[in-house]
Amino acid sequence: MSWTLLSHTGVAFADGNAGHAFTRPGGAPSSGDLEVLCVNSDTTVSTPTGFSVATSAVANQGSYLFYRICNGSEGTTITVTTSGNFNTTLSYSQWTGASAFDTATNATASGSGESTPAVSSGTLAASSSLLIAFAALHNYSATPTSPVWSSGYTALDAANTGSSNSGTAQFTAYRTNAGTTAESPSVAWTQPANDRYILMAAFTPTGAASYSRSIAETITFSDTVTRSVALVRSVADSVTFSVDLAHTLTAAAEAPPAEAAPVQAGSWWQLVDIIREESAEAAFQRSRRPVACPNDGEPLSTGPRGELFCAFDGWRPGA
Secondary structure (H helix, E strand, O other): OOEEEEEEEEEEEEEOOOOOEOOOOOOOOOOOOOEEEEEOOOOOOOOOOOEEEEEEEEOEEEEEEEEEEOOOOOOEEEOOOOOOOOOOEEEEEEEEOOOEEEEEEEEEEEEEEOOOOOOOOOOOOOOEEEEEEEEOOOOOOOOOOOOOOOOOOEEEEEEEEEOOOEEEEEEEEOOOOOOOOOOOOOOOEEEEEEEEEEEEEEEEOOEEEEEEEEEEEEEEEEEEEEEEEEOOEEEEEEEEEEEEEEEEEEOOOOOOOOOOOOOOOOHHHHHHHHHHHHHHHHHHHHOOOEEEEOOOEEEEEEEOOEEEEEEOOOOOOOO
C-alpha cells in the first residue's frame, strides 16, 4: 500500500479555445495509473475527455480539479478546452497505488491576501490516502511566489501567466501519509492576490489487508416448555439450526487485527446465542412445578396424596 509519483509538471497557456494539447511528461499512462489535473483559468474550462470533476470553484475565475484512473488506452496528450483564449495554468501528476476516488471539497475567498481560506476534507475513508491540494489564484498586480505549505504537505508544482485582472497562478502539493481524520491543507505566499481558492481531493490506496474465515456449526435441540403468562400454555419446540458463515473483513494494512474481529449485532452468531438461551430457558421451565392446566388454563388442584390434577378435565402432570 504505497504511492509512487511517476511524473508531474506545471504549465501555462492562453490558446485553449480550440483545445490546448497538453503533452503528458511521462508518456502514455498504464492501466490503473491515477492522473490528477488541476486547471485554473480566467474563463471556464470543459472537462477533458475521460476525466471526472472531483471539485470545482467558478466565480471570478474557473478552477477545476479533474482526475481519472487510466485503462491503458490513453495516448500521450490531453486536450484542455477553454471558453475563449484566456490565461490558463495547469498542473499534472501521475501516480500508482490508487484504488478509488474518495472525497473532494473547496473553499473560496475574495479580497487581497497572501494565503488560502480554511478548508476541511471531512473524515477520510482510509489511512495512507493520497491528498492533492490546489491553490488557485487570480487578479494580482505582482506574480505570487514562494509558496509555503502547511505541515505534512509536499510542494508539487507552480505555474502562472499574466497579471492584473487576468493574472492567473496556481500552486499544488500532496500528502500520502495522512490518517482518517479530516485534513485541512493551506498555503501562504508572497505578493497578494484578490481571488484565492483552494481545492482538494483524496484518493484511497490499493493493498488494504484482508482476511477471511469460514465457520460451520449445527445445533439441534427439542424442548417442551411450560410457561405461565396471561394463560399457561404448553409449547413444543423442535429446532434444527445450521450456520455456514463466510465472513470477510478488511482492515488497514498498517494495523491488521491479531484475531478475528468480534461478531457484530445482527450476525449469524447472535442467532446462535438466542438459540442457546432458549435451550437454557426450556431446561428451567421443565424443572418447575406446573400451576395450571395446559388445556384450559384452570389452576391445578391438589389431591389427598399431594398429586396435582385439573378439576375441569381431569388432566394430571405426566399423565
